[in-house]
Amino acid sequence: MKILTLNGKWEFKNSSEEKWLEGVVPGSLLADLYRLNIIDDPYYRDNEDNLYELFNNDYVYRKNFSLKEQDLKGLKALLRFEGIDTIADIFLNDHHIGQTFNMHRTYEYSVEKYLFQGSNELVVKLKSPLKHIHNKQQEIPLYGIPMAVPGYTHIRKGHYMYGWDWGPQLPDCGLWRDVSLLFFSDIRFSDINIEQIHDIDMVKLKINMSIDNPSNELVVATVKITSPDGQIKIIETKIKEKELFEITIENPKLWW
Structure with a gap:
């Protein structure tokens, strides 16, 4: 089996804005914004209060990569995400190939029919984790600890990100583990x-x-x-x- 890593440089942006910024995968939104000096240290004093509104937005990450003829000839191809945080739609060369709802698992998609020789584009649209739990909590209220954001129990995401007695309310998002293409024969x-x-x-x-x-x-x-x-x-x-x-x-x- 041949593995092509899609880690490294990506681009990302707020879905409501036009400007693309340079991101890094594996990583997260907060890590990218801090590395680019757009935000202050999220864990310093009460900076979490200034950053909270970030997570009411949707974000887009994209990656352009190139394939050769021998990468595609007679081989099966799987696109593997070892960790997506958390609710996302995945597009490969403008084809919607899947959705994710769980930060704690690996996702794989059969993609050989969507790949091209030459340039390819992978896009991951990440939905706001705050909006999701707020909407769900309005539909079906669930009990949670009082120091956390109400509704955090509606999502398969690290609950500590929504606040705890020892932690800030910073429900980050992003591609937090490896992304890769796996090429193999039939078995x-x-x-x-x-x-x-x-x-x-x-x-x-x-x-x-x-x-x-x-x-x-x-x-x-x-x-x-x-x-x-x-x-x-x-x-x-x-x-x-x-x-x-x-x-x-x-x-x-x-x-x-």
Whole structure:
């Protein structure tokens, strides 16, 4: 699999304004504004009060990137956001490819049909987190701690951003983790989990793996285990979508 990072320089702006500014991903609105000397330190004294109104606005982030012919030829492509804060619409070359509502998860979108050889544009429109919770709270009031912004329990976002006894009311927004394009053939691992079950002079490895497999045919997955002294153990298993199997290692060399 080939990974093309879309981190680094982006552009951003208030959605109601024309001027684009230089942003950085991973990052956030507050981090970008502070880096550009547009705002003072958000965490100094009562500066949070002066910045609160910022979060009643919607914001737009965009990134232009270039692709070569070999990046697209015969490959699947996934656009991965490892962290978007929080409510957003995503557009790739003017195609609306998805919405996000949760700061705490990863989002992936199949995008090979939207990509071009040459220049491409990725746009993320971030909606106001304050307006969202205010509207929801008007519809269905939910209980919350008194020192936080009312309605914060309506959104899957770091609740501490809405104020706490120890924290300011700064419900920031932005692309706070990596953004990347993943290029691969028809099959790829989507998840692998390894559980260790220890006993006297042995350990069992329970390996649970899942794959993206459009053909839905059996394929061979290979597991290679290397001991600290260089001994190698190779196990092969057939898998269609999910597979759980065990490997026993006698007298394992435990790191502790």
